[in-house]
Amino acid sequence: MSKDIDVSPIIAEKAPIILEEIKRANRILLHCHPSPDPDSVGSALAMKFALEGMGKKVTVIKGDSEIPLAFKHFPGADSIVNKNFFEIDLSxxxxxxxxxxxxxxxxxxxxDIHFPLQIRSINIDHHVSNTLYGDITLVDHSSPALAFVLYQLFLVWNIEINHDIAINMFMGMYTDTGGFKYEGVDYRFLKCATELVKVAPDFKKALFILENSNSKDAIYFNAVALDCIGTYLNDNVVISAIPNKRLVEKGIDPVVASGSGIENQLKSVIGWNISALMIEIEPNKIKISFRTRDSERFDVSKLAASIGGGGHKAAAGAILNTSLEEAEKLVLSKIKELFNL
Ligand SMILES: [Mn+2]
Incomplete structure (x- = not known):
């Protein structure tokens, strides 16, 4: 089987332009996004290895958040620099x-980060809500994981996919699709995954660590989250709204808590078509994760966008600086308005 897959038209068009820009640079900065997921960290590290293979000097910064313990085994994770975007000197x-x-x-x-920056910038993403900042943009929202966009770029650039690149990309592709289950996963995506596990047959070990590095906080958090459930709009909507004081009194770290995965359990109930996990991570700061069982009828990226957030059709989120009650009221009114419930 050839490792080639049909490269998506937008990637085929942008790949040479991005490569030209990279060739002109020597020192390249990469980052992880706030509350990083495996697609963020895995993609940054895969890109780092690819660029280093071209002889570039590459720095990956962790960004606003800590790299979760569950990702520390990603190849190259120990090289991530402990700084956010405002702690580095762009010059x-x-x-x-x-x-x-x-x-x-x-x-x-x-x-606030204002583009254009004082240095050249490239924006590579797969979110529909991308605002197209940066000097060069490549946004392929047909791809369910950014790592899959990178795989296709590397194919065009003739980068050899080694073990460390493969593990990092596999982690992103696996998790961004809920284990190859979400919209957008197709034979091309699975063929790419096949090529990666051919190079990295130890992917199972990496996945085990990723999925079994829960802190006890995450389990206690799930208990609180399930205790805070309410259903609305003829049981079409389930909301778990968690007051900050419930977390504080149990000594649960809200950052650890937000990675517990409870949002995917909420949408597993027949009839609970839209779920919203609302965590008051600090007083009057609400982190919201939306999920849906039916992303054709209930595109939650639109719901998230309507309150200033973003994401994908089946999984999206936002942050609101209001009280928990107001956040709940706002979300329910937007759901009514957008989906006629
Ligand atoms: Mn992603």
Missing amino acids: DFDLFISLDSASQQMISRKG
């Missing part, structure tokens, strides 16, 4: 490549 670099980040806020929420 140390020639090029910034933003990955898996729909807007400037996904590079950092610690301040």
Whole structure:
């Protein structure tokens, strides 16, 4: 079987333009997005290895958040620099490549980032909500994981996919699709995954660590989350709204908590068509994750966008600086308005 897959037209068009820009640069900056997921970290590390193979000096910064313990075994994770975007000096670099980040806020929420930057920038992403910032943009929203976009870029660029690149890309592709189950997974995507596991047959070990590095906080958090459930709009909508004080009194770290995966359990109930996990991560700051069982009828990326967030049709999110009650009211009114419930 050849490793080739049909490269999507947008990637085929942009690949040579991006490569030219990379060739002109020597020192390249990459980042992880706030609350990084495996697609963010895996893509940044895969890109780092690919660029280093071209002889570039590459720095990956962790960005706003800590790299979760469950990703520390990704090859190259120990090289991630412990800084956010505002703690680096852009004049140390020639090029910034933003990955898996729909807007400037996904590079950092610690301040405003204005494009064009003082150095050249490339925006490579797969979110429909991408705001097209940066000097060069490649947004392929047909791809369910950014790592799959990178695989196709590397194919055009003739990059050899080694073990470390393969593990990083596989982690992103696996998790961004809920284990190859979400919209957009097709034979091309699975063929790419096949090629990756051919190079990295130890992917099972990496997945085991990824999925079994829960802290006890995550389990206690799930108990609180399930205790805070309410259903609305004829049981079409389930909301778990978690007050900050419930987390504080149990000593649960809200950052750890938000990675517990409870949002995927909520949508597993027949009839609960839209789920919203609302965590008051600090007083009057609400982190919301939307999921849906039926992304054709209930495109939650539109719901998230209507309150200033973004994401994908089946999984999206937003952050609101309001009380939990107001956030709940707002979300329910937007759901009514958008989906006629
Ligand atoms: Mn992604």
